[in-house]
Amino acid sequence: MIREFLKRRIWFYFAGVITLIVVDTLQLIVPKFISRAVDSLNVETPDIGVAKLMAIGIIGIAIGMFFTRFFWRFFIIGSARKFTYEARKILYDKILSLDMSFFDKNRSGDLMANFTNDMNNIERMLGPGIVMMVDASFMSVITLFFMATSVGWKLTLIALIPLPFIMLISLVFGKFIYKRSKKVQDTFSDLSGFTEESIDGIRILKSFSILPKFENLFLDRANRNFRATLSLVKVWGIMWPLIHFISSLSYFITIAYGGPMVINQKITLGMFFAFNNYIGMIVWPLTAFGWVINIIQNGRASYTRILEVLKTQSKVVEPDNPVEIDEINDITIKNLNYKYPDSNRYVLKGVNLEIKRGQLVGIVGTVGSGKSTIVKIISKLYPVERGYVYINGYDINDIPSKIVRTKISYVPQETFLFSTSIKNNIAFGLDDFEEWQIKEYAMLSAVHSDIERFPKSYDTVVGERGVTLSGGQKQRITIARALIRNCDVFIFDDCLSAVDPETEEKIISSLRKSMESKTMIIITHRLKVLKDADIIYVFDDGQVVESGTHKQLMEIDGLYADMYKKQLIEESL
Numbered sequence: 001m002i003r004e005f006l007k008r009r010i011w012f013y014f015a016g017v018i019t020l021i022v023v024d025t026l027q028l029i030v031p032k033f034i035s036r037a038v039d040s041l042n043v044e045t046p047d048i049g050v051a052k053l054m055a056i057g058i059i060g061i062a063i064g065m066f067f068t069r070f071f072w073r074f075f076i077i078g079s080a081r082k083f084t085y086e087a088r089k090i091l092y093d094k095i096l097s098l099d100m101s102f103f104d105k106n107r108s109g110d111l112m113a114n115f116t117n118d119m120n121n122i123e124r125m126l127g128p129g130i131v132m133m134v135d136a137s138f139m140s141v142i143t144l145f146f147m148a149t150s151v152g153w154k155l156t157l158i159a160l161i162p163l164p165f166i167m168l169i170s171l172v173f174g175k176f177i178y179k180r181s182k183k184v185q186d187t188f189s190d191l192s193g194f195t196e197e198s199i200d201g202i203r204i205l206k207s208f209s210i211l212p213k214f215e216n217l218f219l220d221r222a223n224r225n226f227r228a229t230l231s232l233v234k235v236w237g238i239m240w241p242l243i244h245f246i247s248s249l250s251y252f253i254t255i256a257y258g259g260p261m262v263i264n265q266k267i268t269l270g271m272f273f274a275f276n277n278y279i280g281m282i283v284w285p286l287t288a289f290g291w292v293i294n295i296i297q298n299g300r301a302s303y304t305r306i307l308e309v310l311k312t313q314s315k316v317v318e319p320d321n322p323v324e325i326d327e328i329n330d331i332t333i334k335n336l337n338y339k340y341p342d343s344n345r346y347v348l349k350g351v352n353l354e355i356k357r358g359q360l361v362g363i364v365g366t367v368g369s370g371k372s373t374i375v376k377i378i379s380k381l382y383p384v385e386r387g388y389v390y391i392n393g394y395d396i397n398d399i400p401s402k403i404v405r406t407k408i409s410y411v412p413q414e415t416f417l418f419s420t421s422i423k424n425n426i427a428f429g430l431d432d433f434e435e436w437q438i439k440e441y442a443m444l445s446a447v448h449s450d451i452e453r454f455p456k457s458y459d460t461v462v463g464e465r466g467v468t469l470s471g472g473q474k475q476r477i478t479i480a481r482a483l484i485r486n487c488d489v490f491i492f493d494d495c496l497s498a499v500d501p502e503t504e505e506k507i508i509s510s511l512r513k514s515m516e517s518k519t520m521i522i523i524t525h526r527l528k529v530l531k532d533a534d535i536i537y538v539f540d541d542g543q544v545v546e547s548g549t550h551k552q553l554m555e556i557d558g559l560y561a562d563m564y565k566k567q568l569i570e571e572s573l
């Protein structure tokens with residue numbers, strides 16, 4: 001990716017490097033002008049005209065540097081920004097295209113770090129890294145040349161003896177600084193992650209009365225971050241005085257050797273001044289060499305991490321010869337044995353299932369028996385091999401995910417609302433919608449009257465993750481959001497658990513009435529709501545152990561009947 005980008009922006013970088021070299025050259029001419037000006041003030045043959053001319057020349061150079069500095073920033077730093085802008089977009093699209101198994105494996109914090117820390121490191125490599133590299137190489141060679149041509153090679157070489165140590169120091173300290181900065185970053189993200197989690201879970205912390213324990217855990221993290229920052233400051237604190245000390249050794253040598261040369265008139269006072277200026281100028285490029293190496297190392301490590309994500313292929317593969325379907329009439333599952341990607345355990349064993357258009361299908365069973373897994377496969381959230389799952393008689397792998405997801409609306413167990421108005425949450429992702437539609441679907445989900453009671457009604461902004469709403473209200477809004485999409489199949493994965501049983505029953509029967517032609521798959525632990533279902537599949541340990549209508553299952557008197565009777569007893573208590 002970087003290679004193609006550099007190829008595309010080669011002329012920008014070229015222009016940037018040229019303007020950078022112009023700035024450096026202009027900068028190096030200044031001491032020459034100062035040298036001439038100082039010599040023109042010689043008490044024996046003073047010439048104020050030359051001094052004035054040199055002063056005007058210095059102003060001219062400053063103006064030239066003003067423009068050229070702007071342009072190298074524009075060309076090089078601008079290009080680096082452009083890279084991260086493009087790369088962030090590519091990474092975002094890639095991440096959105098991946099199936100759920102990717103998100104099972106990667107923590108959101110790590111993915112966020114790809115967008116922030118890693119992108120910043122790459123930007124630093126392609127921007128300041130390149131600038132420093134060009135600057136340091138050109139400035140050190142040219143400054144050396146200017147030094148030698150003004151006072152001769154001998155004094156130049158002697159005066160520069162201490163300077164290679166600056167390179168060494170910046171290289172060694174650069175490594176320390178990198179390690180410690182990383183620790184500061186890591187401890188900081190640990191601290192901010194912990195803080196975020198504590199604030200998110202504040203209700204649980206308070207209700208469990210474990211605030212003091214969490215305060216200690218917070219202090220512990222804050223302390224680690226503080227100590228890491230302090231140890232970084234110490235390294236900086238040692239490095240810069242050391243560099244200054246070594247560069248002052250060069251000044252010392254210059255005065256010790258160069259001073260007598262001025263007295264013996266081997267060089268002029270102006271040359272001596274210019275030489276001292278050049279020593280100051282060469283310290284920076286030498287320090288920069290060490291930085292450049294570190295910046296490139298960090299940038300490459302970050303780039304490798306980003307490439308790893310970009311190389312990930314979605315396990316839900318899109319078909320080479322896609323089958324277009326207008327509507328979903330039936331879904332068939334044939335003898336499905338299933339294990340999740342990267343897992344060796346079969347969570348579904350020999351499952352057979354048939355769902356016809358317009359049916360109300362119930363999926364019930366024991367905890368962890370594979371109920372959610374089956375609907376996630378039908379919704380193409382997880383991959384499945386060919387030959388097991390069919391839609392309208394076509395293998396699900398031959399139908400593009402986009403088509404499946406526009407025809408099947410899946411409401412998961414966990415509710416998630418965006419931090420925007422209730423109206424926008426319900427109409428989420430729709431370009432075209434009417435106010436009455438939102439109300440209609442809110443009514444169907446039995447949440448309309450709740451929303452009307454809010455002072456701003458449908459314009460009420462839902463707080464971060466919907467904290468201003470009750471659990472049941474949030475669940476019903478997510479149902480309205482699914483219904484408005486007008487799909488062929490609606491899957492409700494235990495998404496009414498926070499609603500009282502009567503309301504759940506009411507919602508399901510009113511949905512049934514108003515959406516007769518739609519297929520509804522309902523996973524629930526409350527068996528009462530499925531009394532009118534066309535078919536109920538009973539899961540246990542990854543297998544369908546019973547299936548039939550409520551009446552038939554009661555007659556079988558197996559697992560379903562057991563669970564149902566237990567629930568009746570619990571209700572009557």
Ligand SMILES: Nc1ncnc2c1ncn2[C@@H]1O[C@H](COP(=O)(O)OP(=O)(O)OP(=O)(O)O)[C@@H](O)[C@H]1O
Pocket residue numbers: 104340343347366367368369370371372373374494
């Ligand atoms: N992403 C995943 N990767 C690996 N295993 C998983 C994954 N999701 C679920 N499982 C496992 O698959 C099995 C079935 O899980 P599933 O969520 O389908 O059960 P469920 O019947 O819906 O449970 P519940 O009634 O508690 O919601 C469980 O043993 C679970 O640990």
